[in-house]
Structures are given as C-alpha cells and as structure tokens.
C-alpha cells in the first residue's frame with residue numbers, strides 16, 4: 189500500500205469545480221476523459237504484460253474512462269473485452285462508448301473473467317452503496333489482478349461513508365488528484381497501490397499527502413540554542429516525558445530540559461526538579477514546551493497547562509492536556525496531538541470524514557491538530573490539510589505518541605510555523621519507524 193508523496197487531494201465537489209475551471213479555461217471535458225482513459229490504458233498495458241483484459245464500465249464518466257481505455261488498448265494490440273453495467277447516462281460517456289467499436293457484454297450475464305480486470309464502474313459519482321447482486325457479481329472477480337479507475341467502485345470517494353467495495357484493487361489510478369478515500373480508512377486499504385494521473389487539472393495545494401521528510405543539516409552558524417530549546421513537562425508517568433525529550437533531541441532540538449523526570453534516555457538531556465518548571469517557562473531562550481505525555485487529567489495537570497499557556501510559548505499539547513488547554517488556548521501557537529479517543533472527547537459533535545472533522549477541530553481550537561492513527565490527518569486553522577497514509581503499522585505500540593509529541597516540540601522550538609512543524613514531525617516519525625520496521629518499540633525511535 190502506498191500513495192504518491194506531496195500529491196494533491198480533492199473532494200468530489202472540489203474535483204467537479206476544478207474540472208469546470210478546466211473547461212472554462214479552454215480544455216473540453218472530453219479531452220480530460222481522453223487523457224484519463226489514455227492513462228488507464230497505459231497502466232493496464234504494463235500490468236497486463238500481453239494477457240487479456242476485461243474492462244467493466246458503469247453508466248457515468250467513470251465508465252466513459254473505461255471505454256476510452258478499451259479503444260486505446262486495442263490500438264496497442266491488447267486483447268480487450270468490455271462488459272457494461274448499463275447504457276451510458278452522460279453525453280461524455282456516450283461519446284466514448286460510440287468510439288468503442290468492439291462488442292459490449294452485459295455485466296448482468298456474468299462475463300468470464302480475464303487475468304486483468306479494469307474496474308471503471310463508479311468513481312466520484314457514487315451516491316449510494318452498491319446493490320447486493322452487483323456486489324456478488326464483482327466478488328466473482330476476486331483473485332484476479334484489478335486496476336481501479338479513480339477509486340475502487342463502491343467506495344465513497346470523500347471518505348464520509350465507510351461503504352466497502354466488493355473488489356479491492358491491486359492498483360488504483362486516481363484521476364486529476366487523489367480523493368480523501370485514498371488516504372482514509374477503511375477505503376485506503378482497498379486501493380492497493382495508489383498512483384496519480386494528473387490529466388492537466390489545477391488541483392491547488394490546500395490538501396496534500398505528506399512530503400518525504402528531509403531533515404536539512406544544521407548550517408555553519410548553528411549552535412545548540414539556535415537549533416531550538418525545548419521544555420518537556422513530566423507527569424506521574426515520567427517515562428513518557430523521557431521518551432518525548434529523547435525524541436526531541438533526535439529530531440534536531442539543540443537543548444532539551446525534562447522537568448520532573450529523573451530517568452532520561454540521554455545524559456545530554458537536562459533533567460530538572462519539577463519545582464523549576466515555571467522558571468524554565470520564562471527562560472527567554474526557550475522555543476517551545478511539551479505538556480501531556482504520561483500526564484492524566486488532574487488538578488496538577490490543569491495547573492501545569494495554565495502555566496504553559498501563561499508563558500506565551502509555542503506548545504505541544506498531548507493526551508489529557510488537550511482538553512485541559514482548549515478553553516484557554518486563545519492565540520497560543522499550538523500543536524494538539526489527539527488519538528481517536530482523545531479527539532472525540534476534546535471535539536464532540538463533529539461529523540463528516542476524518543479530514544472534515546480534523547479541519548473543523550483545528551478551526552474550532554485555532555491550533556494545528558494532528559489526528560493520529562494509521563490514517564493520520566494534520567489540519568491547520570486556515571484549512572491546510574496533510575494526510576499521512578500509509579504510515580508504519582509498527583507504530584501501533586505504546587509510547588510512540590510520546591515520541592511524536594517530542595518531535596513536534598523539536599520542530600516548534602526551532603521556530604517552524606506550527607503546521608510545518610507538525611508535518612515535519614509526522615514525516616520524521618514515519619521515516620524512522622519504516623527504517624526500524626518489525627519489532628519496533630517506542631524506545632527504538634529514540635535510541636536507534
């Protein structure tokens with residue numbers, strides 16, 4: 189499973205708007221469909237490697253892409269059959285169908301499978317779950333290699349509904365831009381490897397997949413304080429703060445103070461008595477502070493969060509510190525790092541896809557939100573979104589969230605904009621997890 193890095197993502201509505209803008213700008217929609225179908229054909233030609241191909245066409249423009257691909261594949265000498273669910277229902281699809289000169293079988297007659305199936309039944313226009321009889325028909329193709337055109341048919345492209353597609357894809361070719369379904373669970377796992385055919389649409393930069401993390405080496409003028417000084421506040425489970433502090437050093441902070449933690453992973457971490465916390469917050473060299481790792485809700489947490497907010501420093505707020513800080517967050521530059529349960533508690537009543545909910549939470553809080561999980565979504569209050577699918581499933585182990593909070597602190601302490609800091613920290617976290625792989629424990633992210 190993979191998606192292209194630093195690639196645009198559009199919802200179905202935004203896609204239609206981009207499509208319309210293209211048409212207004214002088215590119216007819218038929219040209220877009222021709223480019224889409226050509227890209228599908230090119231991929232199918234490579235994947236078929238000489239074997240026959242069966243293209244399943246739906247009634248809309250997704251089906252239109254299928255007819256174009258069929259024509260293009262025949263031109264390249266591939267043995268192609270087409271099976272249609274229904275007659276084309278749009279002018280574009282009808283025109284594409286009319287230029288396909290081969291026979292069209294009926295999907296309802298259960299056509300024989302081929303080694304490669306191209307699923308061009310439904311794309312962003314799916315308006316309800318697939319009928320049971322169609323799902324049963326598609327199940328019969330399971331086990332063949334499958335290319336999904338735009339999205340696997342049956343998936344809600346916007347990622348709001350968790351409808352399951354009957355036929356998971358080996359490769360999904362996203363058209364114009366990725367859609368939320370390519371980066372959100374449960375659909376993302378059904379897409380296999382997602383590729384992007386940009387087909388000349390201007391997809392903007394508001395919502396994207398994570399860029400590959402590339403930590404720049406410190407420049408010649410660097411010194412420890414300029415690289416960022418970070419304070420990590422320990423709670424009743426000081427091991428969590430120790431992991432955060434260690435991660436911050438590894439992620440590039442120049443100077444890390446752990447307040448109230450004794451057993452820190454590196455001698456280079458300044459482990460201080462908890463009493464010096466408020467004094468440290470006032471240190472003019474301090475770039476940022478982390479509160480929350482290993483610190484359950486309590487009056488003490490409330491006091492520590494209040495002191496952190498009072499300091500005016502950029503903050504990383506994790507776990508119970510998120511809900512504790514929200515009422516007083518004001519203009520504080522902050523990154524909030526909830527997992528699903530913490531998110532639901534801190535931001536009740538939000539609906540829509542994980543992207544919609546994370547965007548709304550960032551706006552409500554006026555802070556950057558890293559909504560963690562296998563399909564991590566990062567949102568800024570100004571609407572910027574970054575989707576981190578697929579991370580590394582080896583991160584599903586205790587303490588890795590503490591490591592992420594520390595990495596966020598390092599990026600904030602060096603002066604990054606909070607959204608850029610969150611993106612860099614998530615990228616660093618995933619890259620390190622992938623490098624370690626099987627058997628990863630949170631300490632490895634810090635020590636390895």
Ligand SMILES: NC(=O)C1=CN([C@@H]2O[C@H](COP(=O)(O)OP(=O)(O)OC[C@H]3O[C@@H](n4cnc5c(N)ncnc54)[C@H](OP(=O)(O)O)[C@@H]3O)[C@@H](O)[C@H]2O)[C@@H](O)CC1
Nearest residue numbers: 207220221247248249250310311312313314315316317338
């Ligand atoms: N964006 C771009 O730039 C480009 C987009 N392109 C392509 O267009 C695709 C979007 O096309 P689209 O809008 O025509 O919708 P599509 O997904 O084909 O399906 C709609 C049809 O399905 C029907 N229908 C819906 N649900 C159903 C169900 N459960 N069971 C049965 N029927 C159902 C629905 O009927 P209705 O809901 O009205 O009953 C309607 O007839 C996009 O994904 C991409 O592949 C490229 O060609 C070029 C550039």
Ligand SMILES: Nc1ncnc2c1ncn2[C@@H]1O[C@H](COP(=O)(O)OP(=O)(O)O)[C@@H](O)[C@H]1O
Nearest residue numbers: 560561562579580581583584586587588589590
């Ligand atoms: N299945 C998964 N695939 C990829 N990343 C995951 C998965 N499960 C959890 N993660 C990541 O691991 C981290 C876990 O954080 P969290 O739940 O706060 O753990 P802890 O509180 O024990 O430190 C997050 O960065 C999350 O995105």
Ligand SMILES: [K+]
Nearest residue numbers: 310337339341
């Ligand atoms: K499809």
